[in-house]
Amino acid sequence: MNQFSKLLLVFIVHLSFYTVHSQEVNNSYVVQNGDWLSKISQKAYGNPHLYYRIIESTNEKHLVDNSFQRISDVRKIRVGQKLWIPKKTTSDKKKDAVLVAIPVTDCEIRIWYNYQIVAISELNKNWIQQKIDLKTRAIKAYTLRHNARINARFMMQNKDSVRSIQNRDRKKYGNPDGPTFEYLIKKCTDKGSTTNDCYKDIIVSSSRVSTVYNNRCKD
Structure with missing residues (x-):
């Protein structure tokens, strides 16, 4: 069994994140060089996926204290920016028990990414049953893959x-x-395809995995 197959089998097993010192919770934190939100979340909570709590609390603080800058893009924080690190809630602790598989290496992130996009073809069958029109289905499929791409890159440790x-x-x-989405439609129609055929092509291609990148995770 190759490495990629093994990773698929153990994906539900708890994975350790890189070793860091704990970040004090229920306090302000100033962004340092090399920081990103999931890294700060790992320091504070031992879980990189709770970064959304930092965003929510920092934005709440911003409403009453403008020394906290509002976070509007999860990928963009700057050195010297002031954040608020809240305490864990009961809900967060329950999520910890569910999030037993945290992708860390590029191969693990690739597996996570694949899981997001291979479901698109099945989702499309449900959309058809719901009588959702072709263009809307194409937009939904594109958006799912696009968001998975952005989130996968956000999780990568090597910035x-x-x-x-x-x-x-x-x-x-x-x-x-x-x-x-507009780029894909234009590229497709420039080749002579109809707009509807381009919508269909986007739905199919959105659920297609890359063998090139997947092969890099094989022995």
Whole structure:
């Protein structure tokens, strides 16, 4: 069994994150060089996925104290920015028990990403049963894959690698987060396809995994 297959089998097993010192909770925190939200969440809670609590609490603080800057983009925090690290809630602790598999390495993140997109074809069957029109289904499929791509990159620990990927996409698509929906439609119709055929193609391609990247996780 190759490494990629083994990772699929153990994906529900608890994975350790990198070792860091605890970040004091229920207090303010000033962003340091090399910080990103999931890293700060790991320091504070031992769980990188609770970064949304930091966002919510910081934005609440901003309403009454403008020394806290509102966070509008999960990927964009700056050195010197003041955040609020709240205590864990009961709900957070319950989520800890559910989030037993935390993707850490690029291969584990790739598996997580694949799980998000392979479901799109099944979801499309449900959308058809719900009588959702073709264009809306194409937009929904594109959005699911696009968001999975952004979240996967956000989880990657090597931010230089992320910037390299974003630079590649910027040169190829004119957008650091990959092709836009409009870009895909134009590229497809420029080849002579009808708009409806392009919608269908987007739905199919949105659920397609990359063998090139997956093969990198094999022995």
